[in-house]
Each structure stands twice: as structure tokens, then as C-alpha cells.
Amino acid sequence: MVFLRMPYVMQLTGLGRSTIYRLMANQQFPYPVRVGVRAVAWRRSELDEWSETRPVASH
Template identity: 55%
Template sequence: MTKLLRLPAVIEVTGLGRSTIYAQIADGKFPAPVKLGVRAVGWPETAIIDWLNTRPSAAAA
């Protein structure tokens, strides 16, 4: 079972803000969350790590 990250953890790991995360989800550029309940969502940790690994690194710029 993979660990699920809630929004504050995703914000901390990615450095993105809440609005940016949801805008990128709408554009298909960020992994969609998994529903945990009526008002709760989480992101699989592996999906966030995979997304981070596909981003260009700052060192390459």
C-alpha cells in the first residue's frame, strides 16, 4: 500500500501553491487526487515523486 499525501504535504514537497496545483490538475499537468471521503482527497506518494522526477531540474537551466 502506497502512502497518501494530503494537500499540505503536497504543497511542501512540490513548492507549489494550492491554486497552482488545482490549475495544473485541470490542465492535465499534475496528478489528480484520489477521493478519500466526501470532503477529503489525497495523492499517492509515488505519483508525486514520479511527477517531480519528470520536471526539469534547476541545475540544467
């Protein structure tokens, strides 16, 4: 199982920190898991699933 910390999640999704937390508050983004006393990370598999369900912009 691969865990990703916030900076990489931001890079992977293209979202900012506040947007990620807002989406989490609205139950529209995966919740992180605690990986240490003061550290959380996201499961890569959950982020991949979330990404697949996002609408694709058409320009």
C-alpha cells in the first residue's frame, strides 16, 4: 500500500491545500489516514479511484 503526503497529493491532483480540505469537509475527497503522531497521508489507491470519478473538462 502506497501512502502520499499533502505536498504530493497537491501536485498529483492540481488542487490547493484549502481546496482539498474543503472537498473533504463536503465528503467529496478521500480522507487521510494517520501515519504518525503528527502526520497524515492519503492512500494512493483511494486517490486514483477519486480521480477516475472526476468529470473531465472539455474545451
